[in-house]
Amino acid sequence: MLLDTVKEIIQEHRNDPEWLLERCIGQAEIISELQQQVGQVQSALEVSKVVIDQQRQRLAEAEEKREQAEREGKRQAAPFRKPEEKRKQHPKKPGRKNGHPAANREIPEKIDATEEVPLCACPHCNCEEFQSIQELVQYIIEIPEVETKCVKVVTYKGQCTGCGADIESDHPLKTSSATGAAAVQFGPNALAFAAELNKHLGLTVRNTCRVLKLFGLSISPGGLSRAMQRVARKLQPDYEALLQELINSKVAYMDETSWWMGEPAWLWVITNEERTFYLVADSRGRDVIHQTLGSDYEGVLVSDCLNIYDNATKNQHKCYSHHLKAISEAIDDHPLKGAGYLYQIRLLLKDAMDLKPFRELVVPEQFDDFISELEDRARILLATPRDDPGEEAIRNRLEKQDDHLFTFLRHDEVDATNNLAERQLRPAVIARKLSCGNKTSVGANAFQILASLAATCKQRGMSFIDTVVDALRSPPDLRHTIPPNS
Numbered sequence: 001m002l003l004d005t006v007k008e009i010i011q012e013h014r015n016d017p018e019w020l021l022e023r024c025i026g027q028a029e030i031i032s033e034l035q036q037q038v039g040q041v042q043s044a045l046e047v048s049k050v051v052i053d054q055q056r057q058r059l060a061e062a063e064e065k066r067e068q069a070e071r072e073g074k075r076q077a078a079p080f081r082k083p084e085e086k087r088k089q090h091p092k093k094p095g096r097k098n099g100h101p102a103a104n105r106e107i108p109e110k111i112d113a114t115e116e117v118p119l120c121a122c123p124h125c126n127c128e129e130f131q132s133i134q135e136l137v138q139y140i141i142e143i144p145e146v147e148t149k150c151v152k153v154v155t156y157k158g159q160c161t162g163c164g165a166d167i168e169s170d171h172p173l174k175t176s177s178a179t180g181a182a183a184v185q186f187g188p189n190a191l192a193f194a195a196e197l198n199k200h201l202g203l204t205v206r207n208t209c210r211v212l213k214l215f216g217l218s219i220s221p222g223g224l225s226r227a228m229q230r231v232a233r234k235l236q237p238d239y240e241a242l243l244q245e246l247i248n249s250k251v252a253y254m255d256e257t258s259w260w261m262g263e264p265a266w267l268w269v270i271t272n273e274e275r276t277f278y279l280v281a282d283s284r285g286r287d288v289i290h291q292t293l294g295s296d297y298e299g300v301l302v303s304d305c306l307n308i309y310d311n312a313t314k315n316q317h318k319c320y321s322h323h324l325k326a327i328s329e330a331i332d333d334h335p336l337k338g339a340g341y342l343y344q345i346r347l348l349l350k351d352a353m354d355l356k357p358f359r360e361l362v363v364p365e366q367f368d369d370f371i372s373e374l375e376d377r378a379r380i381l382l383a384t385p386r387d388d389p390g391e392e393a394i395r396n397r398l399e400k401q402d403d404h405l406f407t408f409l410r411h412d413e414v415d416a417t418n419n420l421a422e423r424q425l426r427p428a429v430i431a432r433k434l435s436c437g438n439k440t441s442v443g444a445n446a447f448q449i450l451a452s453l454a455a456t457c458k459q460r461g462m463s464f465i466d467t468v469v470d471a472l473r474s475p476p477d478l479r480h481t482i483p484p485n486s
Contacts, residue, residue, distance in 0.1 A: 192468035232446035260437025319418035
């Protein structure tokens with residue numbers, strides 16, 4: 001129908017060429033505009049295809065990250081694994097280097113018995129003659145069958161006719177004065193073994209009871225907890241002497257972690273190379289530092305950068321590991337990945353750590369010059385505020401500690417880091433994960449005493465079992481249960 005209408009219009013104006021020309025030009029313009037619109041639509045389609053492809057790629061990457069997160073979430077070690085980009089590309093081969101000393105067991109000095117098994121008849125042909133006979137020797141270390149030993153201890157109590165005091169006899173095997181229904185008690189060796197399992201090796205109370213049962217020693221978890229409290233009371237003087245040794249020491253590494261004592265509390269550790277002291281307190285404040293080491297502590301206090309340690313004692317050093325970790329995190333968030341200022345700060349700290357081994361290789365005056373050079377570098381780097389927020393945070397962090405930034409270089413016994421305190425906290429953190437802390441202050445007191453002495457014995461290469469046994473077997477003082485009559 002449209003074509004017929006067009007033919008009629010052309011037929012009517014066949015004698016008017018100008019009109020037809022105008023109409024053709026108008027149609028050509030319309031066609032040109034339509035072609036431009038088609039081109040624009042095609043360009044838009046191409047752009048849409050590119051956008052769609054990009055969205056598909058991003059969706060695929062997001063899906064891959066989600067699947068990887070799900071896979072890593074099912075691995076127990078996933079939270080502690082290093083990111084792939086921070087792993088060494090060519091790690092060292094595991095194990096000892098070639099030519100290291102043998103790690104086999106030494107032949108025991110004492111041989112309790114010898115068993116010799118001669119060759120018998122050949123199982124194939126029953127021949128009883130042999131040649132090229134070689135002697136094959138082994139040393140079998142075996143656990144003997146364990147039998148519990150029960151000793152009936154009879155003691156007496158009476159009243160002195162001279163002064164009227166009530167006197168009770170005692171025996172080294174007695175670890176409790178309970179009688180009657182509680183008359184069956186563990187001896188010093190059994191209690192020391194239980195303390196070794198529970199406080200030194202980190203077994204839970206229930207698992208300690210299970211191990212003791214293998215030796216014929218039956219005890220409930222509650223009974224074992226009360227027994228450990230009695231052992232702790234015996235070791236209280238050793239615990240107090242341990243703190244006094246730390247007060248008199250040249251360096252103390254200090255740290256704290258959350259704890260439970262019927263309500264939220266804190267577990268503190270004070271340590272050095274020879275001793276470790278634990279304290280469960282209801283405070284995370286500076287008062288704990290002053291109650292233990294004292295405000296006039298003469299040694300060097302090494303800690304992290306928690307503000308409660310600032311100016312708590314006269315001589316301090318802040319952990320370089322914490323500084324370097326903060327710098328690494330700032331580098332990760334830096335627009336230039338730390339190029340320039342942050343790298344210079346990190347190099348300053350690492351140069352200080354590398355300098356420490358040279359303290360005994362050069363004369364003191366020369367070593368002091370090296371320290372002065374480091375202090376000059378630090379003064380220049382920390383003097384001017386930085387525009388970048390990450391750089392300014394690191395500058396503020398170190399400027400706050402600039403008066404003791406290189407303390408560890410001036411003392412042989414002081415390390416650059418607080419790693420020792422964190423390592424000594426680790427067994428307690430594991431115990432917290434297993435037991436959630438302590439239910440009562442009495443249990444917390446037993447934990448801090450026994451854990452302190454167990455850790456110290458390990459540092460000194462001593463037997464914790466022997467230490468506990470010696471304390472339990474120590475000659476008791478006369479027990480005046482009732483004051484003498486006046």
